[in-house]
């Protein structure tokens with residue numbers, strides 16, 4: 770049955786595409802980080818890099834953004 774070979778070839782192809790897509794995504798994030806397109810959020814209190822995803826600084830526990 771040539772069908773089984775075809776399906777497994779398809780699966781290998783999809784797997785390769787997936788690896789390429791994930792690799793490309795990571796690569797573009799790295800390139801943008803190096804260019805400075807992605808701004809690193811810095812804590813207003815300790816100046817260390819933190820994330821807007823967290824309400825408080827991961828390093829010092831203070832609110833990462835000053836209250837408006």
Ligand SMILES: [Zn+2]
Pocket residue numbers: 812813814815816817826827828829830831
């Ligand atoms: Zn901090």
